[in-house]
Amino acid sequence: MTQKITPLIAGNWKMNGDAGSFLEVEVIKDHLAANEVNAEVVICPPATLLHRVSVALSESVAKTGAQNCHSAASGAYTGDISVAMVTEAGGEFVIVGHSERRDGYNESNEDVRAKAIAALEGGVVPIVCCGESLEVRESGKAIDVVVEQIIASCPDFTNEQELVVAYEPIWAIGTGKTASSADVDEMHNAIRAALVKRFGEQGAAIKILYGGSVKPANAKELLGVENVNGALVGGASLKADDFWGIISAA
Ligand SMILES: O=C(CO)COP(=O)(O)O
Numbered sequence: 001m002t003q004k005i006t007p008l009i010a011g012n013w014k015m016n017g018d019a020g021s022f023l024e025v026e027v028i029k030d031h032l033a034a035n036e037v038n039a040e041v042v043i044c045p046p047a048t049l050l051h052r053v054s055v056a057l058s059e060s061v062a063k064t065g066a067q068n069c070h071s072a073a074s075g076a077y078t079g080d081i082s083v084a085m086v087t088e089a090g091g092e093f094v095i096v097g098h099s100e101r102r103d104g105y106n107e108s109n110e111d112v113r114a115k116a117i118a119a120l121e122g123g124v125v126p127i128v129c130c131g132e133s134l135e136v137r138e139s140g141k142a143i144d145v146v147v148e149q150i151i152a153s154c155p156d157f158t159n160e161q162e163l164v165v166a167y168e169p170i171w172a173i174g175t176g177k178t179a180s181s182a183d184v185d186e187m188h189n190a191i192r193a194a195l196v197k198r199f200g201e202q203g204a205a206i207k208i209l210y211g212g213s214v215k216p217a218n219a220k221e222l223l224g225v226e227n228v229n230g231a232l233v234g235g236a237s238l239k240a241d242d243f244w245g246i247i248s249a250a
Pocket of ligand 1: 012098168172173174175176211212213214232233235236
């Protein structure tokens with residue numbers, strides 16, 4: 001069932017970053033130019049910086065993405081951005097269904113699925129996020145809840161399209177706590193099995209990223225777990241040296 005998948009290391013800057021962040025982007029770009037890496041690299045800055053970061057990385061193997069999009073093509077959606085706007089700004093990926101949006105903006109699995117469909121139709125790779133709260137983890141239902149969430153949030157896609165999944169236990173985000181390798185192994189295997197059941201061969205090739213306090217110090221161990229095909233990195237993606245430490249652990 002397992003096949004060789006090039007890992008994806010994606011940085012989610014969240015609501016962080018300013019003009020000074022370009023120095024960090026330049027450092028990553030230099031590292032990528034000078035070294036061979038065994039990973040696809042994506043930076044997801046805030047929407048206001050997406051175009052500038054895309055331009056800064058235009059000569060680099062690193063790609064960019066947005067942190068969210070609307071499911072509609074255009075219209076009266078104050079404050080939102082469409083997939084076409086992401087593309088125009090140079091973005092090739094979009095994070096959808098991050099727990100900070102599910103919790104903070106009441107985004108449902110249906111909302112996330114609609115955004116992922118819009119992304120796929122617009123030629124952008126959706127990174128569909130899932131993850132359980134501490135309460136759910138302690139209740140022993142984490143696997144059931146996450147599998148249900150991811151299957152309900154992922155739309156069908158063609159062989160020409162790509163869809164990425166990210167498992168981010170909410171209690172590990174920004175807390176310095178990471179799931180144990182055994183828990184990550186169990187969860188990623190369950191997600192893989194569910195994706196294969198739902199999508200067949202396509203499901204075996206979907207990248208499943210782990211996110212939640214990934215740092216240079218724990219990256220090698222986490223990325224070495226079966227069915228962990230990369231990382232979705234928050235805080236550590238803001239500092240080039242830390243982000244590079246994770247990229248080079250892949
Ligand atoms: O939410 C995350 C990435 O999307 C993880 O954030 P941290 O790496 O800061 O825990």
